[in-house]
Amino acid sequence: MDDYKSRGTVMSLLSRSPEETCAFGEYLGSMLFPGSVVGLVGELGAGKTCCIKGIVRGVNGTSYHDVTSPTFAIIHEYSGKIPVVHVDAYRIGSNSELEAIGFDEYLEVGNVVVVEWADRILNALPEQYLMIAFDVFNEYERRIVCRANGEPYRAVIEQLSEHYCGMCEC
Numbered sequence: 001m002d003d004y005k006s007r008g009t010v011m012s013l014l015s016r017s018p019e020e021t022c023a024f025g026e027y028l029g030s031m032l033f034p035g036s037v038v039g040l041v042g043e044l045g046a047g048k049t050c051c052i053k054g055i056v057r058g059v060n061g062t063s064y065h066d067v068t069s070p071t072f073a074i075i076h077e078y079s080g081k082i083p084v085v086h087v088d089a090y091r092i093g094s095n096s097e098l099e100a101i102g103f104d105e106y107l108e109v110g111n112v113v114v115v116e117w118a119d120r121i122l123n124a125l126p127e128q129y130l131m132i133a134f135d136v137f138n139e140y141e142r143r144i145v146c147r148a149n150g151e152p153y154r155a156v157i158e159q160l161s162e163h164y165c166g167m168c169e170c
């Protein structure tokens with residue numbers, strides 16, 4: 001099976017509220033570095049944007065109130081010491097559309113790049129990335145599964161596992 005589910009080092013945890021998902025994102029964001037790539041997958045309303053709100057805060061320690069799915073704009077940029085680039089791949093139909101928005105350049109210049117619906121553009125992701133999958137259990141409970149592809153992300157997963165060891169299901 002050649003998809004993101006077949007690869008990587010895995011840890012998972014249970015979120016019981018949007019606040020917990022945001023706090024998870026913030027902690028994760030604090031560990032990211034220039035050039036990081038994080039994919040997020042999960043159905044509509046699973047919590048991808050909620051998590052990204054936390055990531056954006058965690059990367060630079062600054063809150064942005066306007067973190068929303070850039071479904072129509074496709075890309076939002078949040079400035080800071082390490083700029084965060086938020087891509088929504090929901091409506092991206094081809095690699096040429098990705099080229100048109102300059103996706104490769106965003107990957108190259110020291111941003112943190114977060115991609116909602118990353119499973120739709122798997123072949124455009126770099127070799128190393130962190131994938132976060134959301135399973136919706138009920139109105140408030142989400143299983144969050146993190147998969148690391150590449151050494152820097154394995155280190156991130158290890159730190160997440162330690163931090164969340166009380167909540168971790170693995």
Ligand SMILES: Nc1ncnc2c1ncn2[C@@H]1O[C@H](COP(=O)(O)OP(=O)(O)OP(=O)(O)O)[C@@H](O)[C@H]1O
Binds near residue numbers: 049142
């Ligand atoms: N544990 C939870 N974690 C995250 N969101 C939760 C949780 N429980 C309930 N929610 C609710 O689920 C919704 C998640 O919305 P969000 O915009 O983050 O989803 P999304 O995956 O980005 O969806 P879309 O694909 O439409 O962009 C929010 O309304 C939030 O309040």
Ligand SMILES: [Mg+2]
Binds near residue numbers: 049050069
């Ligand atoms: Mg969203």
